[in-house]
Amino acid sequence: MAVTIGEVAKAAGVSVSTVSRALNTPDLVNAVTRQRVKDAADRLGYAPNPAARSLREGRTESLGLLIPDITNPFFPPIFKAMQERAKRQGYTLLVADSDEREADELETIAAVSKKVDGLVLWASMLPEERLAELAARMPVVLVNRHVPGVVEVHVSLTDGIAQAAEHLKAYGHQQCVFVDGNGNRPDQSRSKSIREAFDAHGLGLIEIGPYEPRFETGVHAAPLVLAHGATAVLAHNDLVAMGVLHQLAALGASVPADVSVVGIDDTLLASVSTPSLTTIRIAPDEVATKAIDLLIGLAHGRQPAQPVTEVGSRLIPRGTTGPASRATFARRDDA
Template sequence: MAVTIGSVAKAAGVSVSTVSRALNTPDLVNAATRQRVVAAAEKLGYTPNQAARSLREGRTESLGLLIPDITNPFFPPIFKAMQERAKRLGYTLLVADSDEREADELETIAAVSKKVDGLVLWASMLPEHRLAELAERMPVVLVNRQVPGVSEVHVSLTDGMAQAAEHLKAYGHQRCVFVDGNGNRPDQSRSKSIRAAFDAHGLSLIEIGPYEPRFETGVHAAPLVLAHQATAVLAHNDLVAMGVLHQLAALGASVPGDVSVVGIDDTLLASVSTPSLTTIRIDPDEIASRAVDLLIGLVHERPPATPVVQVGSRLIPRGTTGPVRRDPQQ
């Protein structure tokens, strides 16, 4: 005879609803009670009937994650961390790629939304009114896209960017280039925060782009960096920065001797490149836990105290930044 959730509740001396929370949303139950429930479930050999529970509650026990480009090395750790967090809380995570195209994003949302209880949309390209309408129909959490009234995990580059500007200024840099990889996205907050940080430190910042946030963008931008006689370049992300490094080497420019390079994201590429890439770190585990927790709260009709949750950033200095090369005759 199958062991029921009622049997576990009786053995643990708690209510059926407490057993459900302890097994599916453990962060909502105190540690002692959770351990007692888990121990009782293991002793009795209880296995939740996921299909029956989903049918009863009208939920799929799945969440959706839509990202712009799965080939960007920033996203696999995000997906993995979100998947682990979702699994701990009793959910399966489905991931899809919009390929940086609005039309693909719309089609994917239409398909995936039927199979999940809520969606995390990363840097969505959709107009505000469409996102607002979607959030009225189902739980939605945006990452790096601000829409009034819609829950968001906002990655703040303020601290990391200020540290990068201070770092470059200390090395004597004055003329810098920002390679904008924001494409035609509606949210221009990254560019604004970068300019604010460099202006605050008295650094000249030349913006080139916007382009797509890809390796090829960095390859294209490298000759422009040299043409502008810049001594430092800040790339939209690590992938763009790697393209810059690759092409600067092909053009015979030394890094960091002739040009210092800074990326954003702190992906695996940053630590294994030669020289290793100075970059602004964004913690994938923190983003994952904040986004999943926020979305599950909405699924269970627990609106957050504040619709915007902020995740910070910090500079990781490595080998691609150094002092400005001085003219020996000066």
Template sequence: MAVTIKEVASAAGVSVSTVSRAFTAPDQVQPQTLQRILDAAAKLGYAPNPAARSLRGGRTGSLGLIIPDINNPFFPPIFKAMQARARRQGYTILAADTDEREFDELETIATVSKRVDGLVLWASMLGEDRLRELAAEIPLVLVNRHVEGIPELRISLTAGISQAAEHLKAYGHTRCVFVNGSRPELERGKSIRESFEAHELSLAELGPYEPRFETGVHAATLVASGDATAVIAHNDLVALGVLHQLAKLDVKVPGAVSVIGIDDTLLAATSTPSLTTIRISADEVATQAADLLIDTIAGRGGGRVVEIGSRLIPRASTGPAPR
């Protein structure tokens, strides 16, 4: 059985995260500690994947992108933009999705990591120890998941959510619903709750559900039976499900209920009515993710955190609260 990073950490008398840094960012580890870790790894026969890959014949020339759900229209433009960025630096992109399941994520990582020089993991469902083990085996960048010592691309929704709350308040809304499609370890739900509370907007919560179109359909029926006049959805896909079902129920948008999404996908601008949403720039996400991973492969990633922002794009799905 292969030696694990936990066994190396135990033998060296350090944490898993310190072992991870020893292999991914050795300049961040005290020389005596680093030598102790290297000695323990050598004694146990532990070798991280980059070393093994080098022995097998060097770089693959590919970067891995593992995302939660390729059916979400937010992700194809990111894949396309990341592919263009990587191509200019001599790489191709190998993409796969996990269907929002932890077991599928593990299997996908095991398959893809053999064929790439590094991985971008989007909103990973894996535990911190497993992610540290992975970061010790292959250059790794996390998106919207923080683990100390692992490079991260963080998408901050703070500005966009605050603008959304201001937007609804200016239209006279006071009773809002959040359709929650996020997991507890992600910050999206917490940011929405805090921002709406700061703007003195009441916020009922539905979920958490899976972040899919069908979730919005289900949630819309509950919204229609209540007294809320505004909905903010986990993402555009959920918001489009809300719009679809409200139309079937003959609930006017924005006459009776205003709806806001998050992501600003192509469908947000083309839906009926067009969807007010919080924009996350696919080009910026793709560029920063590719550059950070390439830097990490070259040993320059360290534990860097790169943050990109967001902003509200008002469209026809929001308007004055009904009198």
């Protein structure tokens, strides 16, 4: 028979309510009493009943994560890291995919919001006013989407992009292409950061897009890169970069001898591609920890000191970048 909370209280010499506070809100119990309760619970083999506890407190002990595209290899490590972080704190994580569509995101939020204690929304497509309304009704943490007054984890690409620009400049590149995969998203900060960084390093930048952040976008963009005579490409993410690499090879262009390619995210694809992909790394564990901790804090009524928490980035140089070709691929092909 399972050990009851009353038996733990008797063994620890305290009231049932004190045991409940010691196990569920330990900050409200002094350290000596808290340890006595823990020792008694461990000795008796007491295991709290999460279902009963959540029913009493009106909580589900579940959190929701809504991502734009589960087929993007960037997101499975994010989900796994968030799931592990949530599990350590007694929560189950439910994940859903909006397929980059605002209507699907709205529908999913409506279906999931009653089943979870809070939501992490990654690069939400929704208008600011809808997100503000949602955050007023339930705990919400945004990732890579800024709405005044709503808690946010911002993945800053500033350092990584500056390092990429410096890296390409050092290799002698002068004309670069940015393949914009931001689609019709409200947040255009990535494009702005890239323009500013490349301008600061005296690099010419041609922007192609915006398109959807998919492999097919890179395939479409590759011949445009060659047509512009660019010697370097910065892709919206690794998935787009892989499409560029694939199509450049099909067109007979060599990477990095003819064109250097840089991705963003540092997914598994980056390290296993041939050649391995130079990319800007975003640490999934750091994003996961900050987002989940903030969300659980909100679920327990704790507001963060600052509404925006930042996660940085850095360049990981690999095999797809090298010295700029003295003549463009198109010119050599015509010779």
